[in-house]
Amino acid sequence: MHYKRLTILCGHYGSGKTNIAVNMAFDLAAQRENVAIADLDIVNPYFRSKDSEDEFKARGIRLICSDFASSNVDLPSMPADLYSITDDKSMSVVLDIGGDDRGAYALGRLRDAIKAENDYEMLMVVNKFRPLTPDAESTIEVMREIEWACGIPFTGIINNSNLAGETDADDVLGSLTYAEEVAKLANLPLVLTTVEEKLYDELKDKISPLFRLKLQARPV
């Protein structure tokens, strides 16, 4: 996949942003030097990009993340090196933004610099199997709330429709109509569909572009 300097992932909480962000950072690090992942999730202290810290180190990916993430301190806070995301233009960054509009407020702080530089994708991660985004209309509603909160308009849609471990190929294929409808209503491209590794081979000739996900954040 081709990346702009900043790849911003937003969506309803539980839509799969963190898993996609981690995988995209791996993908990006295979293509370029000087890659970072920024975990700006101030909403959910349970599943964080930081959980994959060791794998980032092994790939030379810089982790920009609150000092308090995964530390048992229930404190929504921003990382001290937040501004390096927009200041250091030699760096390519995947941004993992917290869920819903409440999570997107954190991104608002970088709005002016991101828009001024204009080298970003702002992607809405959608999952039709999540309870509050079962159809295009409700998904668009969440999208608008996020845009309103962070002040950055979306540039594309990522279809991450899944039922966790129970997902089969038909679930993913069946979700395409929904994802295309979201894209059409939003007047944006459907940039990607994402699937777990085990479904990738079965679907790679049927869906394009298809992005392979190695699951990272999973509870016991």
Place this chain on the structure above:
Amino acid sequence: MADKILMKGNEAIAAAAIKAGCMHYFGYPITPQTEIAAYMAKVMPKIGGTFLQAESEIAAINMVYGVASAGKRVMTSSSSPGVSLKGEGLSYLAGSDLPALIVNVQRGGPGLGGIQPSQSDYFQSTRGGGHGDYHMIVLAPASVQEMAELTVKGFELADTYRMTAMILADGTMGQMMEPVSIDDLKVNPAPEKPWATTGTKMAREHNIVNSLSLVPEELEELNFKRYDRYKVIEENETMYEEYMVEDADIVLAAFGIAARVSKNAVDEARKLGIKAGLIRPITLWPFPKAPFKAAAEHAKAFISVELNMGQMIEDVILATESKRPVTLCNRAGGMIPDPAQVLNAIKEVNGGIA
């Protein structure tokens, strides 16, 4: 079958509560249960229900008292420190014989503790949670689907017996995502509540909901009656799941997330030729004494697997009437035992009895 959706345990509780006819929710945010309040905040205004973020947990539980008095299905949710704050309200609800559903998505304690999963409020919930002689019906789900099912069950039991029911979950159960079916949930309609304060319409005497009773003879009588009701519940409403217990030498006792871990350990032990089994209490109060008593006839030892310093183990010892040794396999403070730790505990006990 209706389509499945991918839900967090917390969301499943909220969705199931609405499905069960709960149109009034009062809460206060606390990790790891905040998604319940978030879901209610989004959905309740769209369906004409009440979502109210109270100024504190204490305010929220007293709002629950108000709605319960009016005979409507009502819920509040919190996590461990917040449930302690609700303690007074829980006792008042019991003293007034009011039905309500309380959700505790536990985190490590004591004190403010941490935000990671725990089961250390077992004592607090199974022994009432506040002051005075009383019980709550305590339900312990072990999957997201069960979070939904037991929420519905909790409302029904609460109404049937005019008492509070509690969903005792933990951070893992609240946060984990699994496919779940909400549309398929069966809900029995709420029973008539002739005691509710719904207005006399000048056609009946006033109903009074109150927990103050200054005449000791009368207060004693109220306690006696309440405990007669508890006896019926113990006889009729106990729920548990047995897994490979029939021929087991070593029987594990575990609920919620600990039961999922334990089930894996039982499978591993069986592969090694160790006859292990699992009793998973689904109602923590009333505690399922019968299967433990029966298992104590053939099992040689019991292991209580818990995310705390050993709380349910006391009920296991009581239920087995101390006929067999009961040991503890545990983690605390937000840590979760893994199947390997439980398997080791099984092996150790097996070495002792072989």
